[in-house]
Amino acid sequence: MSIQRQTLREQIEAEIMNRVSAGDFGMGDSINEVALSVELGVSRTPLREALISLSQQGVISRVSGKGFRWAPIGAQDFQEAVQIIAALESLALTLTPAEYLAKIAPQLVEQAREFTASVSSAQEIHDHDDAFHSLLTSGSPNKRLAEGIASYKLALRRYERLYVGNTDLMERAAAEHETISEALQAGDVPAAIEALKDNWNNSVPRIISALRGSVPVRG
Amino acid sequence: MSIQRQTLREQIEAEIMNRVSAGDFGMGDSINEVALSVELGVSRTPLREALISLSQQGVISRVSGKGFRWAPIGAQDFQEAVQIIAALESLALTLTPAEYLAKIAPQLVEQAREFTASVSSAQEIHDHDDAFHSLLTSGSPNKRLAEGIASYKLALRRYERLYVGNTDLMERAAAEHETISEALQAGDVPAAIEALKDNWNNSVPRIISALRGSVPVRG
DNA sequence: ACCTCCAATTCTGTATACAGTATACTGAAT
DNA sequence: ATTCAGTATACTGTATACAGAATTGGAGGT
Numbered sequence: 001m002s003i004q005r006q007t008l009r010e011q012i013e014a015e016i017m018n019r020v021s022a023g024d025f026g027m028g029d030s031i032n033e034v035a036l037s038v039e040l041g042v043s044r045t046p047l048r049e050a051l052i053s054l055s056q057q058g059v060i061s062r063v064s065g066k067g068f069r070w071a072p073i074g075a076q077d078f079q080e081a082v083q084i085i086a087a088l089e090s091l092a093l094t095l096t097p098a099e100y101l102a103k104i105a106p107q108l109v110e111q112a113r114e115f116t117a118s119v120s121s122a123q124e125i126h127d128h129d130d131a132f133h134s135l136l137t138s139g140s141p142n143k144r145l146a147e148g149i150a151s152y153k154l155a156l157r158r159y160e161r162l163y164v165g166n167t168d169l170m171e172r173a174a175a176e177h178e179t180i181s182e183a184l185q186a187g188d189v190p191a192a193i194e195a196l197k198d199n200w201n202n203s204v205p206r207i208i209s210a211l212r213g214s215v216p217v218r219g
Numbered sequence: 220m221s222i223q224r225q226t227l228r229e230q231i232e233a234e235i236m237n238r239v240s241a242g243d244f245g246m247g248d249s250i251n252e253v254a255l256s257v258e259l260g261v262s263r264t265p266l267r268e269a270l271i272s273l274s275q276q277g278v279i280s281r282v283s284g285k286g287f288r289w290a291p292i293g294a295q296d297f298q299e300a301v302q303i304i305a306a307l308e309s310l311a312l313t314l315t316p317a318e319y320l321a322k323i324a325p326q327l328v329e330q331a332r333e334f335t336a337s338v339s340s341a342q343e344i345h346d347h348d349d350a351f352h353s354l355l356t357s358g359s360p361n362k363r364l365a366e367g368i369a370s371y372k373l374a375l376r377r378y379e380r381l382y383v384g385n386t387d388l389m390e391r392a393a394a395e396h397e398t399i400s401e402a403l404q405a406g407d408v409p410a411a412i413e414a415l416k417d418n419w420n421n422s423v424p425r426i427i428s429a430l431r432g433s434v435p436v437r438g
Numbered sequence: 439a440c441c442t443c444c445a446a447t448t449c450t451g452t453a454t455a456c457a458g459t460a461t462a463c464t465g466a467a468t
Numbered sequence: 469a470t471t472c473a474g475t476a477t478a479c480t481g482t483a484t485a486c487a488g489a490a491t492t493g494g495a496g497g498t
Contacts, residue, residue, distance in 0.1 A: 005283050005459095007481070033450070043483045045264070048451090054269050056275035056370075058363060065489065067450055080363040083310065091306040120437050143297040144277060148367075151275075224489095226451070252480070262453045284459065285481055382476090 012050040015040065019099040020059060021160040030071040031060070048061070051194060058155040073158050073207040086200035088149045089137055090193045091125050096139035101192075104135060108181035111135065126163060132177055136196075143179050162210040168204045173199065176217045227261060234259065239278060239289070239380040247291040252277070277374040292377050294427040300374050305419035307368045308356055309412045312370040318404050320411075323354060327400035330354065335408040344389045348377060351396050355415075372415035381429040388425045393420065 019025060020060045051068050054060045058081070061071045071077070093101070104166060115128050163169065176199040183192035238244060256266045270287050273279045277300070280290045290296070334347050359362070359365060382388065395418040402411035 007283050009481085010283075032448095033449095040340075044450095045482055045484090049268060049271050049481095050400070052271050053275060056272060058366075064224050064229070065450070073352060080361045083314065083361055084307070087306050087310040088303070091302065095302065118342055142299045144296070144304055146302055147277075148371075150301060228451085251478095253478090263480095264452055264454090268451095284480070 003036050007046075008182075009046040009049045010054070011014075012040060012042060012046055013053055015089070016050060016054065017059070017154065017157055021082060021098065023161045027070045027158065030067060030069040033067065035218035043180035055087065057151050059158060062173070063088065067170045071158075073081070075204075075211055078156070078159055078207050078211070079204050080205055081152055082147040085152045085156070086197045088145060088152065089133065089196055089200075092140035092142065092145055092149065093189060093193050095142055098187070098189065101189065102187065104113060104139065105181060105185040109185055112174060112181045115177055129170075129173060129177075136180070159207055164208055169203065172202065172206075176202065190205040226265075226267040228268045229271070229338075231259060231265055235269060235273065236278070236373065237378055240376040240378045244289045244291045249286060249288040249320065249342055252286065258336050265275055265281065276370050278377065279425055290377075290432070294423075294430055297378055297430075298423050299376070301370055301419050301423055304368060304371045304375070305416045307364060307380060309355065311356040311359035311361070311364055311368065312408060312412050312415065314361055314364070315356075318410065319358035319408070320408065321406065323358065324400060324404040327351065327354060328397070331393060331396035344386075345379065348389075348392060348396075355399070378426060381426055390421065391421065395421065402428045403407055 001086050009072050025031075031051065032046060033044050033051075037044045040047065051062075055062045059071055062068045097203060111128070111132050115125075115132065116182055134153065137149065176195060178198065179195040183189075183195055250270065252270075253265060254264045259266065261410045263290055270281075274287060278290055279287050281287045315425065330347070330351050334344075334351065336403050356368065395414060397416040401409050401420060402414055403410075
């Protein structure tokens with residue numbers, strides 16, 4: 001396997017997203033390009049390119065002449081993204097050949113069970129959730145769809161830290177994963193899709209309440 | 220209404236898309252940044268920013284170290300985009316309040332009828348189609364969804380010129396628009412959604428046959 | 439005290455310059 | 469004749485420089 005060259009712009013994107021999900025930036029605040037470029041140790045050119053790329057994905061908003069700013073987060077925004085992802089993942093399931101779904105159903109069941117059993121660190125839990133949904137939609141022949149789902153999920157990373165410590169939410173998600181995978185194992189794709197939508201939509205009220213408490217309000 | 224300042228990058232994006240839908244570029248060909256910047260009369264910096272933005276939307280693909288290239292078009296690509304748009308517009312309808320749909324239903328019926336009557340220039344027809352779908356999804360409260368739909372439709376502009384002269388396709392689309400709007404007027408949203416999906420999916424085989432004939436193959 | 443206008447500064451948007459990598463070409467060796 | 473190495477060229481990726489707009493601060497007036 002050849003080593004994959006990574007351009008500076010891509011590294012900047014990744015680093016910014018890491019810091020975003022760590023909560024390093026005040027959402028809604030404007031971005032000072034020179035300050036950020038100095039902080040990251042790069043010049044403004046690749047930084048701006050990264051910011052433009054991220055602004056296409058809803059992580060950053062931009063006003064002509066006034067530069068970039070961290071896109072505000074909120075209940076509305078979260079819900080909108082979740083609605084879209086739910087629809088797109090549902091589409092992915094619809095497009096996936098039934099035999100593929102039947103093939104991966106056992107693995108999905110197993111992953112869901114592991115998920116329930118191991119209530120470990122928040123990061124670990126999140127990875128587990130990602131892996132489940134990733135495997136679930138891995139059989140879709142629509143490549144552009146996969147990219148789109150990934151893009152929208154990137155926007156959700158801004159809400160990642162709100163999950164921390166919310167084991168309640170995670171346990172419920174685990175149960176829903178079991179429902180999804182068992183429906184697939186039974187060959188009932190429509191039921192799986194419904195369960196999948198529920199899985200996403202149920203995350204909304206929890207995050208909303210988490211938002212009320214823990215999000216720093218701009219001053 | 221204040222005039223809206225438009226940054227050079229945005230103008231470049233628009234101009235590129237105009238040329239793309241005019242078929243000025245050989246799809247699949249690599250992009251020479253300096254040549255294109257000279258041709259557009261701008262420097263490479265805003266051009267690259269525009270290219271990055273467009274590459275996020277599937278109009279341009281990019282290989283690390285080898286620069287940008289015009290994303291190849293083809294039956295597969297077209298179908299993938301259409302599947303996604305159909306799902307997203309369906310979601311938009313689902314999210315739109317029923318009373319709003321009832322309110323715009325008469326206008327939609329009227330637009331559909333006009334559509335059928337006036338089989339004028341290809342451009343005009345296309346605008347009509349755009350206006351119909353735009354009005355249809357205008358009631359969705361999900362702003363991000365609207366952006367997403369617009370983004371995916373941008374990618375379809377690469378196929379625009381294939382519609383030229385295909386009045387057959389357009390007449391059929393008109394009939395489908397009537398079906399959709401009449402279902403809404405009858406208050407049957409699920410039926411409208413199904414008709415909407417059909418409307419999109421029916422465009423695929425037509426475009427595929429058009430692709431076979433009229434797309435220049437790389438040499 | 440508050441408002442207005444002007445200046446100074448800060449920051450974005452754009453252009454140009456530089457560096458490193460990929461590609462094309464030339465020539466020699468087998 | 470073909471293939472491989474070496475070199476030259478072209479182009480991308482990144483840094484720096486410049487121009488103009490937006491914001492901030494203060495001086496002067498009401």
